[in-house]
Amino acid sequence: MKRILVMVAALVLLGTYPLSxxxxxxxxxxxxxxxxxxxQLDREMRELLAQAPPDREPAAEQLPALRRQLLQKMIEDTLIQQRVAALGIEVTDEEVSQAIEDVQRQNNIDRxxxxxxxxxxxxxxxxxxxQMRSQLLNFKLVNREIRRKIEVTNQELRDYYQAHQDQYRTAPYKRLSRITFNLPSDAGPARIGAVRAKAEEALQRLRSGETPQQLLERLNAADPNIEGGDMGTFTPGTLTPPFSTAVDNLAAGQYSEVIETSLGFHILxxxxxxxxxxxxxxSVREEIRRQLMEAKREEAINEWAESLQKNADIEIRL
Known part of the structure; x- marks a missing residue:
C-alpha cells in the first residue's frame, strides 16, 4: 500500500486531457x-492536468487509471485532515511565514x-x-504519530558498520608524477627515434639515482619540449589505459617504462x-545514524498509513 503522503508527481508529468x-x-x-x-474529483482532475506540459497528453485509456489514483490520494488527504482535527494539531501564521522565508533563503530569492x-x-x-500550511500540518502529524518508533541504538549502528564496511573504505589511489618528451605533430621517423632515445636515456638516469626534479630541470633547460611534474592522485578507472597499464604493478618510488602516445614519450x-x-x-557514526533513522522513518510512515486506512470506514462508489 502506498504511503499516505504519496505525491502524484507522475500524474503531473502526464499532460492535459479534456474531461467531460x-x-x-x-x-x-x-x-x-x-x-x-x-x-470534487473532477475539479481536482482538471486542476492536476492543467499543470502538465502540453506535449505530454495522456491517451484516453489512461484517464480512468489516473482518476482512480487521484481519488485514492483524496481519500488519503481526507484521512490526514481528520486525524489532524482529532489531535488538535495547528500551524500558526508565524510558522507558515517562517517556512516561506526558509524557502526563499535556500533558493536565494526574495519575496x-x-x-x-x-x-x-x-x-x-x-x-x-x-499549501505550505497543509505541508506543515502533515509534517507535524507524521512526527507526532511515528516519533516513538524511530529510535536507533548504538548496537544497531555498530552492526550496520560491520555489515557494510566496504561502504566506509576510502578508494585506492596512486599519486603520480611524470616527465614528458613532447613531439611536434609533423615529426618524422628520425625525429621520433631521437626523442625516444632521449627518453630511454632519461629513464636509465632516473633508475640510477638521479632525482626527477634535477633531471627535469636539466632537460628542460636544453629542450623546452621536455616538461613534467606532479600529476595528482588517481583512483581506479581514472587513468588512460596506456598509463594505467604502465603503473598498475609499480610500488611507490618506482618508474614506468617509456610510454609512447600520439603526443610523445612519457615516464611516470x-x-x-x-x-x-x-x-x-x-567518524561515520552520525552518517549511519541518519541513514538508519531515514529507513526507520520510511517504514514507520508506511505502517502508520496502512493502520490509518485499515481502521477507517472507507467506501468507494466508483
Missing part, C-alpha cells in the same frame, strides 16, 4: 462518514521573485501559503600508493 463535465454530482467515496463527490515564480505556475501567493613515477583505508566507526 458531469451533469449530476454523485458520491465518489465516503471516508468515516465524510463524502468525496464526483464533482517578489518567489511570487513571480509562483505566478508562472499559475499559483497565487495566498494559495501557496495554504608512482610517488604514493594506497590500497584504501577504513574510515573509523566514530
Amino acid at each position: 463535465a458531469e451533469t449530476v454530482s454523485r458520491i465518489a467515496a465516503i471516508v468515516n462518514q465524510e463524502i468525496i463527490t464526483t464533482a 517578489p521573485q518567489l511570487e513571480q515564480a509562483l505566478a508562472a505556475q499559475g499559483l497565487s501567493f495566498q494559495a501557496y501559503r495554504e 613515477r608512482v610517488d604514493e600508493r594506497s590500497a584504501g583505508e577504513m574510515r573509523s566507526f566514530d
Whole structure:
C-alpha cells in the first residue's frame, strides 16, 4: 500500500486531457462518514492536468487509471485532515511565514521573485501559503504519530558498520608524477627515434639515482619540449589505459617504462600508493545514524498509513 503522503508527481508529468463535465454530482467515496463527490474529483482532475506540459497528453485509456489514483490520494488527504482535527494539531501564521522565508533563503530569492515564480505556475501567493500550511500540518502529524518508533541504538549502528564496511573504505589511489618528451605533430621517423632515445636515456638516469626534479630541470633547460611534474592522485578507472597499464604493478618510488602516445614519450613515477583505508566507526557514526533513522522513518510512515486506512470506514462508489 502506498504511503499516505504519496505525491502524484507522475500524474503531473502526464499532460492535459479534456474531461467531460458531469451533469449530476454523485458520491465518489465516503471516508468515516465524510463524502468525496464526483464533482470534487473532477475539479481536482482538471486542476492536476492543467499543470502538465502540453506535449505530454495522456491517451484516453489512461484517464480512468489516473482518476482512480487521484481519488485514492483524496481519500488519503481526507484521512490526514481528520486525524489532524482529532489531535488538535495547528500551524500558526508565524510558522507558515517562517517556512516561506526558509524557502526563499535556500533558493536565494526574495519575496517578489518567489511570487513571480509562483505566478508562472499559475499559483497565487495566498494559495501557496495554504499549501505550505497543509505541508506543515502533515509534517507535524507524521512526527507526532511515528516519533516513538524511530529510535536507533548504538548496537544497531555498530552492526550496520560491520555489515557494510566496504561502504566506509576510502578508494585506492596512486599519486603520480611524470616527465614528458613532447613531439611536434609533423615529426618524422628520425625525429621520433631521437626523442625516444632521449627518453630511454632519461629513464636509465632516473633508475640510477638521479632525482626527477634535477633531471627535469636539466632537460628542460636544453629542450623546452621536455616538461613534467606532479600529476595528482588517481583512483581506479581514472587513468588512460596506456598509463594505467604502465603503473598498475609499480610500488611507490618506482618508474614506468617509456610510454609512447600520439603526443610523445612519457615516464611516470608512482610517488604514493594506497590500497584504501577504513574510515573509523566514530567518524561515520552520525552518517549511519541518519541513514538508519531515514529507513526507520520510511517504514514507520508506511505502517502508520496502512493502520490509518485499515481502521477507517472507507467506501468507494466508483
